Amino acid sequence: IYVSKDSASVAVKKGQIWDSGKIASSAGMINYKGSALDPFTKYYWMVEIWDKEGKALAPAISSFETGMMKMENWRGTWISDRNDINTLPAPYFRKVFETPKKVKSARAYIAVGGLYELYLNGKKVGNHRLDPMYTRFDRRTMYVTYDVTAQLQTGKNAVGVLLGNGWYNHQSIGVWDFHDAPWRARPTFCLDMRITYEDGTTALVTSNGDWKTSASPIVLNSIYTAEHYDARLEQPGWNMVNFDDKKWNGITLRAAPSNNIVSQAMQPIRNVEEIPVATLKKFNDTTYVFDLGRNIAGVSRIRVSGPSGTVIRLKHGERLYRDGRVDLSNIDVYHRPKDKSDPFQTDIITLGGGPVEFMPKFNYKGFRYVEVTSSKPLELDKESLTGYFMHSDxxxxxxxxxxxxxxxxxxxxxxxxxxxxxxxxxxxxxxxxxxxxxxxxxxxxxxxxxxxxxxxxxxxxxxxxxxxxxxxxxxxxxxxxxxxxxx
Structure with a gap:
């Protein structure tokens, strides 16, 4: 096994970091015994194998890249919008920074208590869903790494973060007492973006006191129940360079959720399969039931238009009453709501007067049927709604x-x-x-x-x-x- 920091030396069978020598064994796993690895470094490696006749098989060069490796390598500060666990709207965060030279490579490392979506210059980074994965947050918190080289531009750039509650700030009440979890707090994050320029110089963009924050149009989000969205509260371009954030607020400094921030070394959750509607039943101008034809875990996406203030409810369930309406009685049995503001598996959308495309960002459900009801008449068809099968990919x-x-x-x-x-x-x-x-x-x-x-x-x-x-x-x-x- 040859390991080096450059592919050329590995290609000529020189392991600058480690050369295991020929190991006479059929073992499928060999422990690394080379020099200590550095953080934020790309390594190249190659395995040379001989058959029983002593003939060497043609090897191929592979690579891997190290991340933070140690807590002390983080440079960013943990920030949030406030400390109140009862605040409902999901918070936006933004910062403008400059890359004055041509970028060779850039990596973003983000650790979060809660859930998040990361944006650069108006576009979401990656296609993961519900990151980071759920852990015992006060004992182990995960961070995710992204290659963001292609999303940076010479000159000014804008980085944006949207935070969700997830299991970190469980605002819905169920019989398992997650609302009383010892780690419970308002969502928070820490970001380090490490940039290497073509001339070999480096720069670091971090979460710190320079960021600004504001409430998003996601007015309620619960990993357990659903997500509520008000299109009238949209702030178009909030994650772009030229957005006017003068009315936004300063951030709140926070401590890390735990002293053990580790890399999320596992397959992420994704929208793995898009599922079209199999059948649609219209009861009247304000009530429709969509049937995906199969049971899944995931979310639905709806595309709809209507007058500003129209309230649409999307109830997700696995079975129907005799009249064809969605029945939740087999799945809402452990939900203990304080009032009717957080119905089980029911997304609530308030329209803003224009077209809306809505898919929950910080929730998933188990369902086959989606019952759509509206406070005002709507015209929907089978193409108005799509199901997405979500799971670890x-x-x-x-x-x-x-x-x-x-x-x-x-x-x-x-x-x-x-x-x-x-x-x-x-x-x-x-x-x-x-x-x-x-x-x-x-x-x-x-x-x-x-x-x-x-x-x-x-x-x-x-x-x-x-x-x-x-x-x-x-x-x-x-x-x-x-x-x-x-x-």
């Missing part, structure tokens, strides 16, 4: 094909159910609970790994077990947990 590794269509269908249904419950950790269901029940999760591991390359999900979940284990060895029933389930 693990690649298939196994396949079953038989002469029996029923067996094949059962295998497909098993995988559909498995993926619907893979959201950075294995869950029991994507609607009623969204909990990482240890019995349920371990029961399905073998099935999952025979079919999908999901090992990194379980590596992360086992680290969650370590975080949750008490000094006396006791583990809770659900992992992660906000304190419920220790018996």
């Amino acid at each position: 693990v690649a298939p590794t196994g396949k079953i094909s038989s002469s029996n269509p029923l067996v094949d269908r059962l295998w497909w249904a098993t995988n559909n159910s498995y993926l619907s419950n893979l959201m950075g950790y294995p869950t029991d269901c994507p609607q009623r609970e969204k909990n990482g029940w240890t019995g349920d999760g371990h029961f399905a591991i073998e099935t999952g790994l025979y079919n999908f390359d999901a090992i990194t999900i379980y590596e992360k979940w086992l680290a969650d077990h370590r975080d949750e284990q008490q000094p006396n060895g006791v583990l809770p029933d659900i992992i992660p947990t906000g304190g419920w389930g220790y018996g």
